[in-house]
Amino acid sequence: MNTIKSILFFTVGLFLITGCSDDDDNKDPQGTDNTNNYFPLAVDNTWEYENTLVINDQDPDSYEDLLTVESENQGNYQLSSSVGDPLFGFTTGLLSSGTITKEENIVRYNGALEVSLPNLDDISITITNATILNPSAGNDAELYVQGGSQPVSIPIDNNNSLNATLNFTITTEQTGSQENITVNQQTFEDIVISTLFINIEVSLDDFGDFVILTAADVIVSSNYFAKDIGLVFSNTETNYRLNDFGIIDLPFDTTYDSTLTQELESYTAEEDQDNEED
Numbered sequence: 001m002n003t004i005k006s007i008l009f010f011t012v013g014l015f016l017i018t019g020c021s022d023d024d025d026n027k028d029p030q031g032t033d034n035t036n037n038y039f040p041l042a043v044d045n046t047w048e049y050e051n052t053l054v055i056n057d058q059d060p061d062s063y064e065d066l067l068t069v070e071s072e073n074q075g076n077y078q079l080s081s082s083v084g085d086p087l088f089g090f091t092t093g094l095l096s097s098g099t100i101t102k103e104e105n106i107v108r109y110n111g112a113l114e115v116s117l118p119n120l121d122d123i124s125i126t127i128t129n130a131t132i133l134n135p136s137a138g139n140d141a142e143l144y145v146q147g148g149s150q151p152v153s154i155p156i157d158n159n160n161s162l163n164a165t166l167n168f169t170i171t172t173e174q175t176g177s178q179e180n181i182t183v184n185q186q187t188f189e190d191i192v193i194s195t196l197f198i199n200i201e202v203s204l205d206d207f208g209d210f211v212i213l214t215a216a217d218v219i220v221s222s223n224y225f226a227k228d229i230g231l232v233f234s235n236t237e238t239n240y241r242l243n244d245f246g247i248i249d250l251p252f253d254t255t256y257d258s259t260l261t262q263e264l265e266s267y268t269a270e271e272d273q274d275n276e277e278d
Contacts (some may be wrong), residue, residue, distance in 0.1 A: 010183035019274055025171070038135055038225040039107050040194050041077045042270040045069045049262045050184065051089050065262065067092045067231075072272075075101055090260055091223055093137055093236040094196075098127070113170065115198065118187070121273065123150045123166060130172065133225065135192050139176035143194070144172045152202070154212075156248055159202050163205040171197045181224055183233045183263045190227035195220065200240075229269050234262040259266075 032151030049065040049276040079096040098111020109132050122156035124221045131143040145167040153161040175193040182188075201215035221236040 016046050016064075035105070035137060035272065036190070036227050037105055037119075037248055038227055039102065039105075039133060039230045040228060041069050041072070041102060041272040042164040043072050045230070045266045045267075045269050045272075047093065047269070048265045049089075049234075051083065051092075051260065051262050056255075058218065061088070063088050064090045065092050065094065075103075076235065077101070079196075079274075088260070089241050089262065090219075090221055090236040091231065091262055095231075099180075100141070105133075105138040106131060106136055107174045115168070115200070123152065123168070125168070125170065129176075130170075132172050132196070133192070133194050134174050136216075139174070140175045141174045143174055145172075146170045149217055151205075153249070154204075156251060162207075162248075165205060165209075167198040167203075169216070171199070173197070181233060183224070184265055186264070188224075188226035188229060188232045188264075192225050193222065194225070195222050207247065210243075210245070212245060213240060214243060216240070228271075229264075230268060231262075232264040234260075236260040236262075 020149065020214075035076040045068070047067045049067065051063045053058050054060045058223065063083055065088075068080050069077055070080050073076045077100040079100060081092040082087055083092065084091035086097075091202045094109075094113075098109050101108045101110070101239040109127060109130045112129050115123050115125070127146070130146070134141070135141055137143065147167075149165055149167045152164050152166045154164055155161040161168055173195045175195045177193060178191045179189050180189045181191050183271070184277045192276065196219070197217045199215060200213060200218045202213035204210045204212055216239075218240050219236065219238050223231055224233040226232045236259070238256065238260075240256050243251070
C-alpha cells in the first residue's frame, strides 16, 4: 500500500480535468455561452461522489467523497473534500487544496501542485491564476501551460541514491462540449469538458543524463461539468513505464497503471454570487 500511495500525486492543485468525446456531433467548435454557470460556488453547496480506483488491473476499491464549498472571501472560494487522500479523489482533492476564483464563469485556481513518483522526492509547483474551465473557449483550446524542472533523488537502498532531474509541463485544455451524459442512472444536460495533462520526464544526472522516464503524459485527468450543477463525472488516468537501466536493479515497480473515476450521486447547487441577477 505504501508503494501505491507514493505513486503519483498532488495535493493541492492545479486542476481541471477531463476527456473529450471523439464524436464530432457532440462538439461545439465555438465553445459555449459564457453566461451559463457550470460550477455554482455558493457557500454550503455540496456534491457527493462515488470514487472508484483500479490499480494495475486489481479489484476496484470504492470510496464515498463529499465536496463542499466551505467559505467565500472577496471572490476567493475554499472547498473541502471528505476523502483527504488525493490518490482516492484526484479532482476533488485538487479543487479543495487551493483557492478557486470565478469571473464571468471562467474558473481559475491558485495554489501548489504536488507531484510524487515512487521513490522520488516530492516536487511542489506553485500555480498562479491557472484557468481550469472556460465555457466559451473553443474545442482543444489551451487554457494554461507551465513548465520547469527540479532536482530529485532515487533511493536504491537504505544508504545510497541516484541524482536525477525531473522535467515537467502542466497543461489545461478546454476539450469540448456535448449535449448530455448519463452518470449513476442520472442524465445531465449541457456538458462542457476540460482536461489536465501532467507531462513528466526523468533523467539520471550521474549516468550521462540517461532518461529513465521518457517524456509522457503521466497524468491525464478529465472532468465533465453540467450547466447549473457542477462536476458530474471525472476520469483520471495515471500511467508510467520506467526504461531499463541495465546497471542497477531498481528496488521498486517500474510500471504503474491506474484509473480513478468520480461519479456524482447527489448534490445541492445554488447559484453563487457571481451569477445572481441584480
